[in-house]
Amino acid sequence: MATLEVKNLHVSVDIEDGKKEILRGVDLAVKSGETHAIMGPNGSGKSTLAYSIAGHPKYTITGGAVTLDGVDVLSMTVDERARAGLFLAMQYPVEVPGVSVSNFLRTAKTALDGEAPKLRTWVKEVNDAMDKVSMDRDFATRNVNEGFSGGEKKRHEIVQLELLNPKFAILDETDSGLDIDALKVVSEGVNRFRSQGDRAVLLITHYTRILRYIQPDYVHVFVGGRIAEEGGPELAEQLEAEGYDKYVRVSA
Amino acid sequence: MSHLHPVPSYELANHPLPTGREEVWRFTPLKRLRGLLDGKPSDARLKWDADVPEGVIVREISADEAAELGETKPTDRPSALAVANGGDAVLVDVPAETELTEPLIVRLSGTNPDDVIWGHIVVRIGRHAKATVVFEHNGSAIYSATTSVVVGEGANLDLASLQLWEDDAVHLGQVGIRVGRDAQVRTFQASLGGDLIRIVENVEYDGPGGDLKMYGLYFADAAQHIEHRLFVDHNQPHTKSNVVYKGGLQGKGAHSVWVGDVLIRKIAEGIETYETNRNLVLTDGCRADSVPNLEIETGEIVGAGHASATGRFDDEQLFYLQSRGITSDEARRLVVHGFFADIVRRIGIPEIEQRLLAAVELELEQNVGAPLVGVA
Ligand SMILES: Nc1ncnc2c1ncn2[C@@H]1O[C@H](COP(=O)(O)OP(=O)(O)O)[C@@H](O)[C@H]1O
Ligand SMILES: [Mg+2]
Numbered sequence: 001m002a003t004l005e006v007k008n009l010h011v012s013v014d015i016e017d018g019k020k021e022i023l024r025g026v027d028l029a030v031k032s033g034e035t036h037a038i039m040g041p042n043g044s045g046k047s048t049l050a051y052s053i054a055g056h057p058k059y060t061i062t063g064g065a066v067t068l069d070g071v072d073v074l075s076m077t078v079d080e081r082a083r084a085g086l087f088l089a090m091q092y093p094v095e096v097p098g099v100s101v102s103n104f105l106r107t108a109k110t111a112l113d114g115e116a117p118k119l120r121t122w123v124k125e126v127n128d129a130m131d132k133v134s135m136d137r138d139f140a141t142r143n144v145n146e147g148f149s150g151g152e153k154k155r156h157e158i159v160q161l162e163l164l165n166p167k168f169a170i171l172d173e174t175d176s177g178l179d180i181d182a183l184k185v186v187s188e189g190v191n192r193f194r195s196q197g198d199r200a201v202l203l204i205t206h207y208t209r210i211l212r213y214i215q216p217d218y219v220h221v222f223v224g225g226r227i228a229e230e231g232g233p234e235l236a237e238q239l240e241a242e243g244y245d246k247y248v249r250v251s252a
Numbered sequence: 253m254s255h256l257h258p259v260p261s262y263e264l265a266n267h268p269l270p271t272g273r274e275e276v277w278r279f280t281p282l283k284r285l286r287g288l289l290d291g292k293p294s295d296a297r298l299k300w301d302a303d304v305p306e307g308v309i310v311r312e313i314s315a316d317e318a319a320e321l322g323e324t325k326p327t328d329r330p331s332a333l334a335v336a337n338g339g340d341a342v343l344v345d346v347p348a349e350t351e352l353t354e355p356l357i358v359r360l361s362g363t364n365p366d367d368v369i370w371g372h373i374v375v376r377i378g379r380h381a382k383a384t385v386v387f388e389h390n391g392s393a394i395y396s397a398t399t400s401v402v403v404g405e406g407a408n409l410d411l412a413s414l415q416l417w418e419d420d421a422v423h424l425g426q427v428g429i430r431v432g433r434d435a436q437v438r439t440f441q442a443s444l445g446g447d448l449i450r451i452v453e454n455v456e457y458d459g460p461g462g463d464l465k466m467y468g469l470y471f472a473d474a475a476q477h478i479e480h481r482l483f484v485d486h487n488q489p490h491t492k493s494n495v496v497y498k499g500g501l502q503g504k505g506a507h508s509v510w511v512g513d514v515l516i517r518k519i520a521e522g523i524e525t526y527e528t529n530r531n532l533v534l535t536d537g538c539r540a541d542s543v544p545n546l547e548i549e550t551g552e553i554v555g556a557g558h559a560s561a562t563g564r565f566d567d568e569q570l571f572y573l574q575s576r577g578i579t580s581d582e583a584r585r586l587v588v589h590g591f592f593a594d595i596v597r598r599i600g601i602p603e604i605e606q607r608l609l610a611a612v613e614l615e616l617e618q619n620v621g622a623p624l625v626g627v628a
Binding site: 054055056057058077078079081082083087088090093094095096097098099103104107108111112143144160164 | 567568569571572573574575576577578579580582583586587589590591592593594
């Protein structure tokens with residue numbers, strides 16, 4: 001049983017003339033076995049929250065704490081956070097020219113496990129993971145995310161989720177830009193991950209659509225850099241019907 | 253006279269001692285040439301060790317014979333001195349219509365860092381012949397060489413030159429290439445070692461239809477000067493050139509220079525040229541000069557362009573890799589490998605590709621630690 005805790009988190013980015021505060025006191029606790037949905041309008045700071053937990057250098061933490069079972073996450077390097085069990089499926093996965101998917105996955109697996117995976121079983125695992133998200137096996141020889149379509153990039157993130165099998169997965173708008181078939185494939189991947197029982201998911205989304213396939217235990221409405229309201233799955237239904245308007249007006 | 257119209261000449265008088273202010277010398281630290289510009293005579297030779305496939309003739313010829321063969325002439329002082337002082341030249345002759353299945357590999361090595369050595373090599377690829385020729389430089393020397401490559405009609409040549417010198421070596425090389433009518437030429441330069449390397453490649457065409465691809469990879473370490481200059485003279489219509497050079501730099505005083513001059517003469521209608529140079533700067537204290545230069549004298553062309561970019565590691569790439577548990581050193585190593593991989597893969601000789609990747613690996617270890625896993 002593990003807990004990821006975000007306490008009163010304040011985050012800024014550097015802009016031309018100084019700093020711009022984006023997160024203004026975020027409180028959140030996610031336990032293993034739970035799925036939390038974070039829903040909010042564009043620009044509300046959802047990606048900033050995800051990146052800050054993962055340790056992206058662009059964001060400056062100006063206050064608050066992030067802990068994993070009481071251990072300070074913010075003082076860890078990016079790769080240490082991953083090795084502590086955090087995983088971020090990115091809204092815009094990055095292209096890495098000249099580095100093959102297969103080399104990338106193997107290097108990541110080796111880094112996480114502290115030893116290289118057994119070659120024969122590993123190749124099979126990679127193939128299976130790709131098959132499950134209907135990704136052609138040829139992608140293994142292609143360069144990481146280079147020339148991938150939006151949907152292919154997202155499937156590739158799910159392949160990584162499957163193979164690297166973290167304790168805490170943050171999925172940043174993995175559903176955005178997917179057609180319905182891809183959305184189902186991606187959701188199935190997330191549900192397989194969840195079905196292990198002790199895994200935690202922080203599902204960041206702009207739309208309620210994906211929540212038809214992935215049932216959250218908790219829903220947080222994210223507006224203006226903080227959580228504006230919290231509830232159960234019924235809150236998602238309410239958002240579906242009413243949109244973010246009332247929260248945006250309150251926060252403005 | 254523009255440096256895009258160099259005067260090919262054997263006469264030393266036509267190649268005065270540079271002061272360092274000349275366009276073609278302005279980046280080169282002349283003091284570190286260790287006497288090569290003075291033209292000190294020397295009988296010393298690099299050790300020549302070659303795998304010569306059947307059908308290829310390798311023999312010594314006099315400098316006069318080399319001139320009679322119609323070799324390309326020197327365009328700067330060190331190359332003129334190499335011909336004047338080099339004594340006999342080595343002729344690598346692939347007769348017409350000979351198709352080699354194995355590469356011709358020549359290993360040239362020096363054993364004394366104080367030896368001044370002059371070299372003169374002529375490579376002749378007969379019409380409709382097909383060959384891969386590799387020159388590999390190792391060890392230590394103060395070396396200046398003129399290499400002339402004459403490629404016959406419809407021939408197909410892959411030519412690689414690897415500079416894998418020890419840290420104290422100095423190498424000035426001029427490579428003159430004449431691309432025959434409808435010939436296909438791919439050149440590959442890799443400069444990784446040495447104190448100072450300056451390679452000048454001059455290409456001209458002997459008829460329409462010639463297709464040139466030039467690739468290069470270099471890696472400059474602390475205090476190392478690596479300079480690649482190329483001049484592609486589109487002096488014939490319907491010719492093509494495509495140039496891609498990539499460099500890495502690390503350590504204080506590492507200096508790379510890439511100058512890509514392309515001239516499209518008035519007569520050269522229907523040509524196509526593109527050149528690009530990219531540099532990846534790994535640490536502070538490095539300097540990468542990159543100067544693409546296109547001079548167009550006719551508007552009747554298919555396409556012409558150039559690109560040059562020098563940058564640091566991409567934070568987003570490193571973050572993506574690290575967010576998967578990969579350490580920052582390992583992430584950097586992967587990115588550098590990826591940066592060079594597309595160039596290395598074009599060599600087409602697996603053994604040499606492996607060795608070059610290993611050499612890049614070795615360079616990186618100085619900075620970013622040993623690799624975690626092998627490269628696929
Ligand atoms: N580097 C940056 N410079 C300036 N503003 C930024 C930067 N990064 C993010 N922002 C701003 O921060 C706010 C939150 O962005 P983001 O976290 O991406 O929101 P979301 O993911 O909810 O759409 C937006 O207003 C965005 O424009
Ligand atoms: Mg976002």
